[in-house]
Amino acid sequence: MLLVDKLNIIFGHGKAKNHALKDVSFSVKKGESFGLVGESGSGKSTVLNCIAGLLQNWTGLIEVDGKTVHRRKRPIEFYRRVQMVFQDPYGSLHPRHTIDKTLKEPVAIHRLGNGNDRVAQVLKEVGLDPKFRFRFPHQLSGGQRQRVAIARALILEPEVLLLDEPTSALDVSIQAEVLNLLQDIREQRNLTYILVSHNLAVVSHMCENVTVMNRGQIVEKITKQQLQQDTPQNQYTRQLLLASRGYDRQAIDQFKEY
Amino acid sequence: MNTENLLTVTNLNITFPSPKGDVSAACGVSFSLGKEKIGIVGESGSGKSVTGRAILRLLPPYAQVVCDEIRFKGEDLLTLSEKEMRRIRGKEISMVMQDPKYSLNPVRTVGHQIMEAYTIHRRVSQKEAKEKTLEMLAAVQIRNPKQVYNLYPHEVSGGMGQRIMIAMMLIPEPSLLIADEPTSALDVTVQLQVLAILDDLVTTRGMGLILISHDLELVASFCDRVIIMYGGRIMETINAADLHDSTHPYTRGLLNCLPKIEGGSTRLPVLKRDASWLDAHYNQHITGGSDASG
Numbered sequence: 235m236l237l238v239d240k241l242n243i244i245f246g247h248g249k250a251k252n253h254a255l256k257d258v259s260f261s262v263k264k265g266e267s268f269g270l271v272g273e274s275g276s277g278k279s280t281v282l283n284c285i286a287g288l289l290q291n292w293t294g295l296i297e298v299d300g301k302t303v304h305r306r307k308r309p310i311e312f313y314r315r316v317q318m319v320f321q322d323p324y325g326s327l328h329p330r331h332t333i334d335k336t337l338k339e340p341v342a343i344h345r346l347g348n349g350n351d352r353v354a355q356v357l358k359e360v361g362l363d364p365k366f367r368f369r370f371p372h373q374l375s376g377g378q379r380q381r382v383a384i385a386r387a388l389i390l391e392p393e394v395l396l397l398d399e400p401t402s403a404l405d406v407s408i409q410a411e412v413l414n415l416l417q418d419i420r421e422q423r424n425l426t427y428i429l430v431s432h433n434l435a436v437v438s439h440m441c442e443n444v445t446v447m448n449r450g451q452i453v454e455k456i457t458k459q460q461l462q463q464d465t466p467q468n469q470y471t472r473q474l475l476l477a478s479r480g481y482d483r484q485a486i487d488q489f490k491e492y
Numbered sequence: 493m494n495t496e497n498l499l500t501v502t503n504l505n506i507t508f509p510s511p512k513g514d515v516s517a518a519c520g521v522s523f524s525l526g527k528e529k530i531g532i533v534g535e536s537g538s539g540k541s542v543t544g545r546a547i548l549r550l551l552p553p554y555a556q557v558v559c560d561e562i563r564f565k566g567e568d569l570l571t572l573s574e575k576e577m578r579r580i581r582g583k584e585i586s587m588v589m590q591d592p593k594y595s596l597n598p599v600r601t602v603g604h605q606i607m608e609a610y611t612i613h614r615r616v617s618q619k620e621a622k623e624k625t626l627e628m629l630a631a632v633q634i635r636n637p638k639q640v641y642n643l644y645p646h647e648v649s650g651g652m653g654q655r656i657m658i659a660m661m662l663i664p665e666p667s668l669l670i671a672d673e674p675t676s677a678l679d680v681t682v683q684l685q686v687l688a689i690l691d692d693l694v695t696t697r698g699m700g701l702i703l704i705s706h707d708l709e710l711v712a713s714f715c716d717r718v719i720i721m722y723g724g725r726i727m728e729t730i731n732a733a734d735l736h737d738s739t740h741p742y743t744r745g746l747l748n749c750l751p752k753i754e755g756g757s758t759r760l761p762v763l764k765r766d767a768s769w770l771d772a773h774y775n776q777h778i779t780g781g782s783d784a785s786g
Contacts, residue, residue, distance in 0.1 A: 273680070274650075274679055376536075405535040405706065406535070406708070406746060407746065407749050407762070409749070410750075410751070410760035410761070413751060414762065417757070417759065432679065432680065433751075434753055435751045435753050439751035439752070439755060439757060439760070440751075440757065458757075461753060462753060462754050473681060474680065474681070475753070477680040477684050478680055480709050480712070480714075481684060481687055481710060481713040482684075482713065486685055486688040489685060
């Protein structure tokens, strides 16, 4: 479904040059849920931004469904098929548009028609009561806003969903609800997910395959089973796994920078 | 656990007036701590941060704080004047905030700011204060204190910024540190390293620590005791080692809804909130009236 080959991106010039992605390659099958894990600055979100077309000065190859994706000129159909959900539900919704207006805008852009029915349908699908339809984002809680953000992506009936830390701004109880929702939708619609997160537990819960990134490079590709059996080969992955198991004074002294 | 009581809070109530009626942010909160690490855990809006701030009287003036007693080292903080409170803040009780980016002055070097925290409480020469500052920077495991001393807050990383905050808060040698989500903005490995620094300093100096956090697992592995809050009320106070055996439905719900690395990809159990948790008598009933308070 999606192929990324030797993706490179460099920000800045001269002294401030930052090689943010170094030969990142991976492929995602249709219907797969693919996880990208890393700490801040590892380039995990940058990969998503390149795929989504938010960054354009990359080099390498991105293919969706066997067709090469151009860096700048992309058909409108591409944006319908590949949709993104952002981290911060407080910042990603227009504060002065009602939920109804936010959801109808992509429908109008892609000339899908039948906006009213689509909005009602998608709200139902993400588990939001119809009474929220004409409210503004500030009248909603964080979890409800993230549901709207997911609805905004789903209303175009995409095939690939790029999820950039979809639950890291939410409380754990709300996180469980949103993760359940994402899993249900994937089953119903046979979607392909690329999930970016810093939380190993979230990624291992959601994804069959996990790719670990550090400093713009892929460190290790492991399966969910390997992660659960605690058998990653790479030292950095092992440290990350150890760190996500909670506070252990002795273990922390062994931490290194990779 | 040390039996010597450092801080006792009895029946703390905080309300924020609003046009739609008063909002109760904390209700009947009581706890005490000695020289130990205690964690306050809860979701957003559970009243954990306002509780921490109320101890230092850092809430906005319109907040109504009604409390029987906040006793610190035998002194009731509620009876102190604003001027006397200034003597307590920093020197006796200090607070580490969540985000170093907003808590540090952007136009002063970090060294200058740490030094100010020291000189404001002590009459010492500039030279001595600077030496002490460099020493403190080294204590929070900053490798090149002399260089970092002259940096501005925007030039340091999140992890280093938080270490600087800790250095600044510990330099007047307080006996109680309130850390409000000190590591939530940091990466997991850095988060643990910062906590390890806090742990070492708190242990060697014999201080008390209140760690406010939303991360139940982290707090359980770090602290001695955990206070779990929901809707402005204490649900239960429990020894960290016994947390996983807790019988309180809210604690159980929170623990269950966490995704686990070992867990399968089955649906996560969702927390079902119960209005009776907010009933004052409910939690006494479930924890048998007496809790693990020291």
